[in-house]
Amino acid sequence: MFESLVAEDHEPTHAEVTGWLRQLMTEGIRDAVADDFEELLALHAIRILALVDLPSARLAALHQRLRELMRGIENERLRRLAPFAFGTYSADPLPLEARLLHATQNGIGVQPRTLRNYLGPLASVMADRLLWLEERLRYNSWLNRPFDEELHDETLRQYDFLSAMAFWIEGAKLDAEAALSAVDEEEFRDYAGSALWRWTRYLRIAHRFDEAFQGTWSFRKDSKADLSEAIRSSWDAQTVPPLGPRERSVLRVELLAALQEELHPFLRLLESQHEGTRIIDKWLGWLRACDCQDEPSPECMVHRFLREAQTFYENINMEISEHHRTDRAARFQTLPDVHEP
Numbered sequence: 001m002f003e004s005l006v007a008e009d010h011e012p013t014h015a016e017v018t019g020w021l022r023q024l025m026t027e028g029i030r031d032a033v034a035d036d037f038e039e040l041l042a043l044h045a046i047r048i049l050a051l052v053d054l055p056s057a058r059l060a061a062l063h064q065r066l067r068e069l070m071r072g073i074e075n076e077r078l079r080r081l082a083p084f085a086f087g088t089y090s091a092d093p094l095p096l097e098a099r100l101l102h103a104t105q106n107g108i109g110v111q112p113r114t115l116r117n118y119l120g121p122l123a124s125v126m127a128d129r130l131l132w133l134e135e136r137l138r139y140n141s142w143l144n145r146p147f148d149e150e151l152h153d154e155t156l157r158q159y160d161f162l163s164a165m166a167f168w169i170e171g172a173k174l175d176a177e178a179a180l181s182a183v184d185e186e187e188f189r190d191y192a193g194s195a196l197w198r199w200t201r202y203l204r205i206a207h208r209f210d211e212a213f214q215g216t217w218s219f220r221k222d223s224k225a226d227l228s229e230a231i232r233s234s235w236d237a238q239t240v241p242p243l244g245p246r247e248r249s250v251l252r253v254e255l256l257a258a259l260q261e262e263l264h265p266f267l268r269l270l271e272s273q274h275e276g277t278r279i280i281d282k283w284l285g286w287l288r289a290c291d292c293q294d295e296p297s298p299e300c301m302v303h304r305f306l307r308e309a310q311t312f313y314e315n316i317n318m319e320i321s322e323h324h325r326t327d328r329a330a331r332f333q334t335l336p337d338v339h340e341p
């Protein structure tokens with residue numbers, strides 16, 4: 001039965017999905033059997049979460065997807081009703097009547113009889129989101145997307161670090177450039193402070209990468225990126241600014257202590273202590289020392305730093321293409337770019 005449905009791969013309507021969800025409420029998730037919900041379980045949005053394609057695995061995937069959908073319900077009453085409507089709150093199978101009574105007893109503020117009127121709207125808002133996801137998965141052929149066997153899971157994990165490093169060092173570079181062309185002292189300090197923060201975020205991820213991989217880097221065999229240039233520039237982007245290993249350690253430690261690793265709390269922490277103030281002054285003084293005009297001087301260390309940041313960013317982007325990001329998503333069953341509808 002399952003096979004025939006998959007072969008047809010029917011694209012459902014909103015009314016159909018709403019109906020299936022409403023039926024699931026009536027039966028309750030604990031009592032639901034796969035045969036009663038073939039069409040619902042055939043959705044790509046469900047199957048993509050199943051580790052093996054068996055009815056029981058699809059049912060487990062449905063549980064998982066339901067919980068996600070519930071979390072995203074905006075209406076307060078519907079969101080609170082959802083676990084009772086589907087029966088996910090209880091390990092035991094309970095009839096709908098009993099579940100609605102429990103909802104009332106749990107202070108939802110409406111009598112069970114009236115709660116029944118909310119079941120249709122609840123099924124409908126959940127169908128909205130489920131169909132939105134379904135359309136995206138189908139549009140991108142996500143379910144059957146093959147992944148690149150040659151790309152090892154560890155390489156993808158390495159890419160997570162490298163792309164984060166590239167992101168933060170590029171941001172540090174842009175902020176440092178903005179500081180160099182600032183129109184007044186306030187703007188200079190603002191951008192220079194932000195550049196220090198972004199550079200510190202880069203330092204911390206680079207440090208974590210070193211710990212996780214102990215200096216092992218690997219790019220694809222056919223990579224157009226230059227591995228040794230990437231390694232060299234990642235290191236130079238750490239060591240060209242005039243802050244030594246111990247000062248960089250102070251920065252990493254204070255970043256961890258800063259509220260949510262945010263810019264303002266981080267600078268506040270540094271400013272509140274002698275060592276931190278000294279580091280900020282050193283950083284500002286270093287940026288101020290650049291007096292390059294239109295053409296950057298080959299001796300200018302600030303401009304060398306900007307070049308190293310650029311080299312690293314470009315090499316990482318060459319290596320980690322969109323293809324690999326989708327590959328990672330397919331392998332780990334995640335959606336890299338799903339935003340709330």
Ligand SMILES: [Zn+2]
Nearest residue numbers: 290292300303
């Ligand atoms: Zn310069």
